[in-house]
Amino acid sequence: MKKLMVLKAFIIAFISFLGLSLMTSCNDDVYEPIPVKNGDENGTYRAKLITTQGINRTEKIIDFVTKDSVITYKEFPIKEIVKAVIKDDAKANAAVTAMGKIEYKLNFSPKIITEHNVIELTFAPEKLILQIPVDGQTKNTVVTLATSEKGYFIGQDFSMRFGFVADKITVDGTDLTPYEKIKYDFPYCLKY
DSSP states (O other): OHHHHHHHHHHHHHHHHHHHHHHHHHHTOOOOOOOOOTTTTOEEEEEEEEEEETTEEEEEEEEEEEETTEEEESSOOOHHHHHHHOOOHHHHHHHHHHHOOOOEEEEEEEEEEGGGTEEEEEEEOOOEEEEEEETTEEEEEEEEEEOSSOEEEETTTTEEEEEEEEEEEEETTEEOSSOOOEEEEEEEEEEO
16 A cells, blocks of 8 residues: 555656646747748748628638749639629529639739738739630620738748739720629638
């Protein structure tokens, strides 16, 4: 019985010592962020895309590549744009399928903000030009994309955050009216 009590006391003391040493070693750890530098924003990303138009909202995962101050989408999400131009769902879905993958390049200017360890991204979106097939004809569509806020590459977790809107759609030279803006938000984009 006495050996059992001594063994229990020894185990308790050992666990206490181990816990104390682990806590002490954790207190010595100091987070030293790696400072961002030009070019850190370059890479391949997997992103959460939230698309909003009025009360309609969709979420999906999308990939893009960033290189030399350009974000390149190999498959730009055009479904909402096509549905704004073609009101019939079946015809709009057929047009999206017929159009296939649409590439889009989004230009930006990077600026390092040292005190926050981020790279600020100022966007300069180009117009997106689409040829939308419907009823044996092609609707020449120009989408004016705009940004009202800057984007950021975050040095702490090497992620990117930004957004933009399809501000205006012109079909065969005429502005689409009525038209509710389509908002594209990328709240969290991770390099992989």
